[in-house]
Amino acid sequence: MATPIKEWSKLEVRAVVRFLFSKGTKPSEIHKQIAETYGEGAMSRSRVYQWCTWFGEGRTSLGDEPKSGRPKTSTNEENTTHVDELIRCDRRMKIREIALKLEIPKGTVHEIVHDTLGYRKVSARSVPKMLPEDHRLQRVEISQRHLQRCQQDNGVEDTTHIGVGPGGDFQANNKLFDNLITGDETWVHLNTPETKRDSMTWKHPSSPVTKKFKVQRSAAKVMATVFWDAKGVILLDILPQDQCINAARFCSTLDRLNEAIRRKRPGLLRRGVVLQHDKATPHSANLTQQWLQRYGWKILPHPAHSPDLAPSDFHLFGPLKRHLGGMAFETEDDLISELRN
Numbered sequence: 001m002a003t004p005i006k007e008w009s010k011l012e013v014r015a016v017v018r019f020l021f022s023k024g025t026k027p028s029e030i031h032k033q034i035a036e037t038y039g040e041g042a043m044s045r046s047r048v049y050q051w052c053t054w055f056g057e058g059r060t061s062l063g064d065e066p067k068s069g070r071p072k073t074s075t076n077e078e079n080t081t082h083v084d085e086l087i088r089c090d091r092r093m094k095i096r097e098i099a100l101k102l103e104i105p106k107g108t109v110h111e112i113v114h115d116t117l118g119y120r121k122v123s124a125r126s127v128p129k130m131l132p133e134d135h136r137l138q139r140v141e142i143s144q145r146h147l148q149r150c151q152q153d154n155g156v157e158d159t160t161h162i163g164v165g166p167g168g169d170f171q172a173n174n175k176l177f178d179n180l181i182t183g184d185e186t187w188v189h190l191n192t193p194e195t196k197r198d199s200m201t202w203k204h205p206s207s208p209v210t211k212k213f214k215v216q217r218s219a220a221k222v223m224a225t226v227f228w229d230a231k232g233v234i235l236l237d238i239l240p241q242d243q244c245i246n247a248a249r250f251c252s253t254l255d256r257l258n259e260a261i262r263r264k265r266p267g268l269l270r271r272g273v274v275l276q277h278d279k280a281t282p283h284s285a286n287l288t289q290q291w292l293q294r295y296g297w298k299i300l301p302h303p304a305h306s307p308d309l310a311p312s313d314f315h316l317f318g319p320l321k322r323h324l325g326g327m328a329f330e331t332e333d334d335l336i337s338e339l340r341n
Contacts, residue, residue: 004039007206013042014062017051027052075108075116083112087119129305139303146300150176179268180300181234181261182276183227185245190335191218191328222332224339227257235260238336247285254291276300 013034020030031048043051079102086098095113099106113119131139193215201210223239235257243249261268275297277283292299329335 005037006039007204008038008042011062013038014051017043017048018055018062021052021055075111079104079108080112080116083109084117087113087117131305135304142301142303146176176274177230179271179274180276181227181229181257181273183225183235183257184277185223185225185239185280187221188224188335188339189217189221190330190332191215191220193217218328220332222335225253227260229265231265234264236340238339241332245280245282247282247287250282250285250288251291254288258295273297274300276302278302279304 016034016037017030020033021027025033027049028045030052031043031045034042034048082102083098086093086101095106095109098113099109102109194212196212199210199212203210222241223245225235225237225239225245226233227235227237235253237253237256239245239249258269261273273295275292276299279302282288327338329338
């Protein structure tokens with residue numbers, strides 16, 4: 001038996017029905033051949049009989065006939081103007097409320113809103129925190145200080161395009177970014193489910209429906225601390241299960257970072273390290289500040305509530321977790337080995 005054709009169109013099947021019908025084949029036999037060639041779902045038996053009847057009456061078109069439907073009397077310029085005025089007065093007004101107020105069908109209102117006026121309803125963008133005026137001013141001041149520092153390091157007077165090259169990339173010869181190290185902590189689970197977006201695949205209309213079962217992240221996890229600069233990762237530190245992140249533990253991590261910089265970035269300690277991290281309690285504790293002062297490291301100012309100043313989450317942990325998506329590890333040692341690779 002021949003393998004059914006998996007990719008087909010309605011016009012193609014209708015053309016086959018017309019061809020077989022013109023040769024005198026009975027509708028029952030046509031349906032049998034259609035099912036064998038294109039599959040049972042290509043065209044039902046009653047539909048085959050219907051098309052044979054139409055072809056017998058002299059029909060030649062294979063496309064769908066335009067539907068007569070109800071004449072559009074409500075979609076006029078007056079109703080369009082009223083709908084636009086209502087939406088401008090109340091941006092949260094619903095289609096049903098507009099239809100009741102103007103006494104026109106909901107389908108007409110939907111057509112006016114989406115097709116004629118081009119509106120689309122969107123949710124407000126969520127932000128982590130509504131910054132007060134003093135915090136916003138602080139962000140501006142710190143940004144200006146960063147520009148001035150770039151100006152001093154590069155010996156230029158115009159700060160308009162400092163550190164930005166073709167395509168908006170930072171120039172490699174910017175001294176500030178040569179000395180800058182950033183770091184952050186993140187939880188990495190032994191089982192990281194694949195995201196819905198990562199599981200997307202291309203398919204044809206006739207392709208089978210793909211299914212994705214909901215999987216929870218594993219309870220077992222490890223805390224990974226990553227420090228990196230413009231050249232790549234300098235230190236990956238895994239927190240033992242019997243310890244927690246505090247000032248003493250963070251200073252121990254900084255000791256390992258100092259040794260890693262000495263081995264991997266010769267000359268950076270002599271030039272002076274500029275550290276950029278958030279204001280978590282272990283990072284801002286007195287013990288940590290004393291460590292930084294003892295080694296002469298400088299801190300890049302971090303404005304309060306700055307979600308855009310966590311580059312590790314975007315540049316490292318995002319790709320890292322996407323890489324681990326769909327992977328499951330039996331033990332923590334297996335996960336740590338994968339992280340270090």
